[in-house]
Amino acid sequence: MLDGMTTTASTGPGSAPVPSPAISEAPTTDNRHRPLLAVVLGAQFMALLDVFIVNVAAPTIGTELHASGADLQLVIAGYAITYSVLLITGARLGERLGHRRVHLAGLVLFTAASLACGLAQGVTELIVFRLAQGAGSALMIPQVLSLIQRTFTGESRARALGAYTAVLATGAAAGQVLGGVLVSADLFGTGWRPVFLVNVPVGAVLLAVGRRVLPPDPTPGRRQRRGLDLPGLVLLGAAVSLFTVPLVLGQEQDWPLWSWLSLTASAVVFALFCGYESRLARRGGTPLIAPRVLRHPGMGLAVLRILAVMAVNGGFLFALTLHVQGGLGFSALRAGLTFAPTAVVFGLVGLTWRRWPASWQRVLAPAGFWLSALSVAGVGLVLDGGGDGGVLVYVAYAGVGAGLALGFSPTLTGALATVRPEDAADASGLLATVTQLGQLTGVAVFGTLFLNRVESLGAFEAYTSAEALLACMFALAGTAAAAAVSGLVLRRR
Incomplete structure (x- = not known):
């Protein structure tokens, strides 16, 4: 399939890919x-x-x-x-x-x-x-x-x-x-x-x-031989390192000065990376990420939505784990089982959304963000006061899973539906990196919010932990809502 893959076209992240007759090959089968x-x-x-x-x-x-x-x-x-x-x-x-x-x-x-x-x-x-x-x-x-x-x-x-x-x-x-x-x-x-x-x-x-x-793998003669763009690799690696290291270590060390300097430096180095890549492309070189991948229809919106989904997912899992284990005193096993409804529903929706009515497809992603916003806020409200939430909390957990799946699955499918075979590596690396950075950002930002709120309230107890969780869930809900609105604005543009 490396040289004869059928290209596809799509009318949006929620639409079904339409095979192009430009390149033909026998259709693949699931079996x-x-x-x-x-x-x-x-x-x-x-x-x-x-x-x-x-x-x-x-x-x-x-x-x-x-x-x-x-x-x-x-x-x-x-x-x-x-x-x-x-x-x-x-x-x-x-x-x-x-x-x-x-x-x-x-x-x-x-x-x-x-x-x-x-x-x-x-x-x-x-x-x-x-x-x-x-x-x-x-x-x-x-x-x-x-x-x-x-x-x-x-x-x-x-x-x-x-x-x-x-x-x-x-x-x-x-x-x-x-x-x-x-x-x-x-x-x-x-x-x-x-x-x-x-x-x-x-x-x-x-x-x-x-x-x-x-x-x-194809023979060396047929394999793509673009250069590795070592300067680009060094710049991007430095930018990501400067961004991720303070995110994962900053909270533990109470956000020292070096962590903020590192985050600032990451933005500077990333700007240098973008400038270098643009100049390299204009000179006819082989940049680390092909500019046409970044200009691909829907790719910018996909990056935004995937960042938002993974940030909400990471922050939700981290803050809720801290609450149920630290505040409610759940065992490690019970705490892990707490997330089962979210994961199961996410998986079911991710596997079945394409079978839903065609008229729904275009609005699935923004609807998913709104559902995520309502559900994470619902988790905070149901657990407020230090209780275990009863049956209602499992309904909210399931809503989080469904909302995140609808925000993620149609977005990823739409972004990759028309990527050319020769750009698959660039698109895969870009979206995989965005997924990981979104997760790390969510843990760092919303984890810090939760822990700082607990600290300001005094002892780590069920009531204070629940109050901190409520503030964190509202912040997560705001993030999901902002992603839904931003996505609609970008689509109109």
Whole structure:
């Protein structure tokens, strides 16, 4: 499919792609490519799982390895830092060396690093191996969207992207649930180690199956040979690093001066990156991200919406976890199960929205943001006062899942529907990076809001935690509403 993929056209993020007759090839079938989809989505699920599974194991890791708060923050955040910084690089390496080859190499690195994490004898080792895990994810995850883009067409591609979005949601919640189960079980007295070791057999199976079902890479003569744009890689890597490091470490260190200087520097370096890329494109060079991808119809709106969805998702999960565990005293397992309704409904909506009436398709994304706004506000109101919310809170959780799915799934599908095969790597790396940065931003911004509000109210108790949660949920609702309105304004323009 690398050279004969059917191009598509769409009338908007919610519309169905229409095959173009310009390039013809026999249509793909779901049955033929289900093993491939299972392998790449299995890798995606495993990488997402690892973002969240360590959270509930952190207290046990701290006790057994005598780790400081800063050490634990690096254990949790180190993965996210290398993952987000290297995503664009991973996408371009897949384009140059072959998506199959780079995906499998990333899977090998991730699995080996997971084994090393599980066997680590000190916190320094664990931090280093977590950084390696993130690098492995950055190699394999950009290839997921690229392989879907280059293997599936038409309705098959839309269904594959629906499964992809469902995995994004279930991976987050499943990480918290599975982390709670494994730590509580304390298998063979291993404590926190199974949260890493569980990746080893899964990674080995995915590697064995992937070698058989992933499509072969084109020969070097037919493969795209655009340069790596090393100056662009350095500038973008520096900008993302300067942005992500203070986001993941700032709260733990009470937002010192260096964190604000780093965030300011990230904006400056990103401006330098944009200027350099524009000049390189005008000179006929090969920029890190092709300008035509950024100018692609709907791409700007997609970036905005995906940032908003992931920021709301990250902030919601983080603040609610702090409330139910710290304020309400839920166990790690019960806290993880709290998110099951959100994840299940997100997955169901992500898989089925394309079957809904055609007249609804264009308004699904903005409607999803409004539903998210109402639902997250509802969570705050139902839990206000320090209670568990009863049945109503589960209705609100389900509304959050449905709203976020409608904000994300049609947006992603619409953005990728007409991307040309040769731009798949750039688009995949861009949207994967946006997804990760949105998640980190949501955790940092809304997590800080929640914790600062709790601190201003005094002791961390059910009532004060609920009041802080209410303020945080209203802020999240405002973010979702702003995304809905901004999206409508951009669409008119």
